[in-house]
Amino acid sequence: MPEQYICKKCGNGGATDYPIVAFRTMTVRSGRKIQKYQAMGEVLNISLCSSCIDAWIATRREPKHQLMKALKYPILLAVLAVAVHFLGQNDLVRWVMCALFGGFALAIAVSEIKRIRKETTEIRAGNGNFTRDHMIEELAASLLPAKHADAHLSYVLRARVMDAKQHGQINREYGISKKKLAQVRQYLMTTPENTVKAWKTINKGENQ
Secondary structure: OOOOOOOOOOOOOOOEEEEEEEEEEEEEEEEOEEEEEEEEEEEEEEEOOHHHHHHHHHHHOHHHHHHHHHHHHHHHHHHHHHHHHHOOOOOOHHHHHHHHHHHHHHHHHHHHHHHHHHHHHHHHHHOOOHHHHHHHHHHHHHHOOEEEOOEEEEEHHHHHHHHHHHHHHHHHOOOOOOHHHHHHHHHHOOOOOHHOOOOOOOOEEEOO
């Protein structure tokens, strides 16, 4: 009888165990230069059931859920524009500030709406950066820490890391350098399962 796993999302049984590789990305700003340093984090297993995965995909397919999050800042800017209009005393300054806040709000809103429409179209088609595997990674990431100290964490299915043909796609999705992915793949291929550990050294991503 196959082993039963408990879903990390809903707590029910019958889940599938997904081995996932965590990647740490640290951004360092020095003057005008921005450098990104990347390293392999933990290799862990996360159990998820099909129902939770399907529910996550269904939610991501609906633009209204994304719009509610994305339009927070445009709405805030619009509120500031209205506040400046009614509370400002200098007519010229008041109208300039209203125009600036209103313009920024409109520009951000239009940009976000276009992005979300494109994203939801790709999710519904299950292609581009939004395959089912990517949706599983997104759901896993929502249940796991987003940061470790000053480093941002990304989570990639181990099976994808081990498939060299997917490294270009992973790079586009998460910005993880292809050289780093190749290093991690080689490490996992040559290291026994019971001795795999997180890399302690932060190594530079070459194509960042």
